[in-house]
Amino acid sequence: MPSLGRQRAARRTYGLDEISLAPAASTIDPADVDIGWQVGALAFALPFLGAAMDSVVDVRSAGILGALGAAGVLNLEGIQTRHRDPDAALEAVAAASPGEVVALVQEIYRAPVLEELVAARTAAIKATGAPALVAVTPARAARLAPVAAEAGADAILVQSTVSSDRHRSRRGDVLSIADLIRSLKLPVLAGNCATYDGARDLLEAGAAAVFVGVGPGAACTSRRVLGVGVPQASAIADAAAARDDFRRRSGRYVPLVADGGIAVGGDVAKSIALGADAVMLGSALARAEEAPGRGFHWGMATPHPALPRGTRIRTAGGGTIEQVLVGPAQIDDGSQNLAGALRLAMGLCGAATIVEMHEAEILLAPAIGAEGKRAQIAQGVGGGR
Numbered sequence: 252m253p254s255l256g257r258q259r260a261a262r263r264t265y266g267l268d269e270i271s272l273a274p275a276a277s278t279i280d281p282a283d284v285d286i287g288w289q290v291g292a293l294a295f296a297l298p299f300l301g302a303a304m305d306s307v308v309d310v311r312s313a314g315i316l317g318a319l320g321a322a323g324v325l326n327l328e329g330i331q332t333r334h335r336d337p338d339a340a341l342e343a344v345a346a347a348s349p350g351e352v353v354a355l356v357q358e359i360y361r362a363p364v365l366e367e368l369v370a371a372r373t374a375a376i377k378a379t380g381a382p383a384l385v386a387v388t389p390a391r392a393a394r395l396a397p398v399a400a401e402a403g404a405d406a407i408l409v410q411s412t413v414s415s416d417r418h419r420s421r422r423g424d425v426l427s428i429a430d431l432i433r434s435l436k437l438p439v440l441a442g443n444c445a446t447y448d449g450a451r452d453l454l455e456a457g458a459a460a461v462f463v464g465v466g467p468g469a470a471c472t473s474r475r476v477l478g479v480g481v482p483q484a485s486a487i488a489d490a491a492a493a494r495d496d497f498r499r500r501s502g503r504y505v506p507l508v509a510d511g512g513i514a515v516g517g518d519v520a521k522s523i524a525l526g527a528d529a530v531m532l533g534s535a536l537a538r539a540e541e542a543p544g545r546g547f548h549w550g551m552a553t554p555h556p557a558l559p560r561g562t563r564i565r566t567a568g569g570g571t572i573e574q575v576l577v578g579p580a581q582i583d584d585g586s587q588n589l590a591g592a593l594r595l596a597m598g599l600c601g602a603a604t605i606v607e608m609h610e611a612e613i614l615l616a617p618a619i620g621a622e623g624k625r626a627q628i629a630q631g632v633g634g635g636r
Contacts, residue, residue: 264485265615266467267518270525273612275601281594285604287320288528290460290506291438293382293405296320297590298519298529298605299576300508303386303408304470304551305329306537306544306566309337310375315541315572317381324384324408324531325372326551327395332369333362337543344563345545352563353553360554364391366398373402384440386410392431400437406459408440412473412552412560413449413465429456443510445481450490450507454497460506462531463490467512469534470550473560483512484525491526491609515585516592523593524600524611535586538569 252260288298301308301316301323308316309331313323330337340359347355369385376383385399386408396407409431432439441453442462453461464487466473466480474480481489487509498504506528513522513530522530537548546568550561569575570587578588585592602608 264482266482267484267512267521269482269615269617270484270521271614271616272521272524272596272600273614274599275611277601279598279601279603281591281598283603284594284597286590286593286597288506288605290406290440293438295322295382295529297576298523298593299589300324300384300529300531301536302510302531302533303329303410304533304537304548305331305337305341306548307533307542308536309543310372310379312536312539312541312543312572313376313383314379314381316536316576317376317379319573319576321576322382322384323376324386325376327369327372327385327387327399328364328391330359331372332364333360335365335368341543341545344549345547347563349563352549353559356549356554356563357556357559361556364395366395369395369398370402373399373404377403377405382406384408389428389431393434396431396435400435404437406438406440407435408442408462410440410442410462413443413445413479427456428453428458432457440508442508444490445486447489447493450493451497454493454505458505460508460528461490461494462508462510463487463527464509464511464531468510468550468561469512469514469566470548470553470561470564471511472550472562473552476558476560483509484521487522487525487527494526516589516596517585519589519593520596520600520608521613523597523605523608524613526609528605532575532589534564534566535569535575535589536572538566538586539572539575540570541572542566 255261287296297320299321303324303326308323316323330340334340382405384406385404387395388411392409438459440460441458444450445465467483508529509522509527510531534548537544548566549563553561574587577590580587597608600611
């Protein structure tokens with residue numbers, strides 16, 4: 252193991268940009284590839300979830316995602332459930348100057364979460380015909396999850412920067428993810444984690460799916476503010492190892508969702524090859540014309556009243572949600588037609604299903620971002636954008 256000094260070891264880890272996939276000797280027609288996945292009884296034609304972020308998912312975008320075969324996850328503690336007129340708040344965030352946006356976001360998110368809006372937004376998504384997936388933090392899950400369930404939610408994502416089933420506190424308010432999962436009558440997805448042990452604990456707690464990613468998101472600043480995070484390729488691989496060991500012990504297969512740092516088709520394909528069954532998209536969907544962020548995207552922890560761990564970034568110009576997911580692509584940087592890119596990558600790797608793609612050969616390729624691409628980088632086109 253590499254060493255930082257005489258008495259301190261450090262494990263080498265890798266991000267998605269530092270790996271590549273090797274083509275197989277036997278390839279498959281992309282038209283014959285199945286990219287569907289399943290969580291409990293919920294089946295999805297596309298392995299994409301819209302992130303539970305106010306700049307990505309509202310009732311309208313969740314409906315569009317559902318119609319395409321994907322799903323959006325609504326943040327039950329965001330603007331949609333704190334404000335009866337969420338459009339006004341979203342417009343204010345988009346219009347704020349860089350110097351005032353954090354303080355403004357903090358003010359907007361001080362409004363209380365209203366249970367009637369939790370129920371109304373959940374029911375509205377259900378009314379579009381899309382699956383109603385909603386997200387809550389562990390601290391508010393016991394209060395808000397039953398409200399969403401009563402309104403028709405199909406699954407609950409219990410999500411925080413790092414979720415643990417062994418959280419300790421001298422204040423005595425110890426959270427048990429396992430107890431929370433047992434108390435709810437619908438599938439509970441849990442995250443985020445970034446290590447083998449973290450994934451194992453969420454699996455043992457009974458999570459219907461485990462979300463992987465701490466730090467790699469485009470609008471996340473946790474690694475800078477806290478120094479905490481794991482490069483996404485290694486995080487997914489470690490969580491997949493935990494999942495596979497859990498399956499051997501229990502006989503139960505639990506899907507993994509790679510959450511963070513996934514912007515283009517290659518990121519999707521590599522995440523699946525590393526062991527994910529689906530990916531959660533934040534900035535990739537925040538770029539879409541129908542995204543509620545008005546061309547901006549901000550981190551989930553940006554409104555934290557004491558220690559913001561996210562920022563607002565500009566994301567306009569990505570086409571429609573349909574173009575992002577299924578094309579046709581009109582941009583050459585890999586940010587559109589993610590489904591088509593995944594199908595082609597799986598075909599080249601000889602994988603007919605998501606699970607088969609987990610066996611693709613992975614290469615360490617530290618130069619992949621620049622190898623042979625000097626002209627693109629110099630001209631700011633394609634992979635040099």
